[in-house]
């Protein structure tokens with residue numbers, strides 16, 4: 001099976017350079033419109049798909065991103081692994097703005113305003129999510145970041161807040177007491193949907209600020225975040241390139257069969273309409 005790598009570009013990463021055979025594709029999904037056109041191409045011989053999470057021009061709030069359409073679109077284009085590139089606040093002294101973190105856990109502090117499942121409407125599934133990122137993909141991302149010369153932290157918990165306002169100081173200190181490493185607003189729905197779609201998901205998190213807990217650093221602001229992203233965007237791109245070179249092989253991880261035991265609904269009870277709508281996701285099981 002061909003291995004296609006998807007990249008979801010976060011704040012500050014709205015395009016991918018260096019692709020050959022570039023095409024822009026409008027993808028229709030049963031869940032509405034994705035954030036933007038998908039860009040397909042080939043990087044060092046590996047087929048790639050790129051999507052800017054907030055759309056070109058950064059038009060979508062974290063709560064407005066149609067995560068279901070984005071992940072469905074990736075699946076439709078044959079993507080088997082997604083690399084998420086995300087700007088995050090650092091919740092630990094040793095994670096200095098400009099450092100990279102490859103998180104291995106999430107805490108969900110969103111308020112259920114985002115659709116984070118493909119299921120419902122007569123079909124019920126409960127995926128395993130104890131280890132929410134793909135360990136193999138994350139290992140490749142870590143090695144790729146080291147190769148690019150980044151200061152990179154392996155593992156750590158990403159707390160996903162609702163936004164769009166940044167945290168209060170009390171919230172920031174509360175989250176620190178949870179022991180988290182970084183904070184952002186976007187990764188949890190993507191990780192859940194990718195798992196449901198049996199796509200590996202891994203995160204390159206770029207620390208851009210110390211949120212508002214650090215007594216000797218300014219409180220987080222968009223202009224400070226953008227300044228750090230601009231300084232590091234070349235490195236993020238070089239990490240992606242190094243990662244793509246490492247990843248191309250067949251998958252040997254549980255992500256690829258995440259739905260095998262997850263669907264609990266009696267096959268005979270699944271409404272035809274739902275079966276058709278979810279064919280791309282559940283077709284091989286029902």
Ligand SMILES: CSC[C@H]1O[C@H](OP(=O)(O)O)[C@H](O)[C@@H]1O
Pocket residue numbers: 009010011053054062085086087088163184185186187222225
């Ligand atoms: C521009 S600051 C806040 C914004 O940045 C992060 O976005 P992304 O995860 O897409 O890189 C954060 O989650 C917020 O959406």
Ligand SMILES: Nc1ncnc2[nH]cnc12
Pocket residue numbers: 087088089090161166167183184185208209210211212220225
């Ligand atoms: N401090 C912060 N809080 C939430 N999302 C962020 N993205 C970048 N920095 C952030």
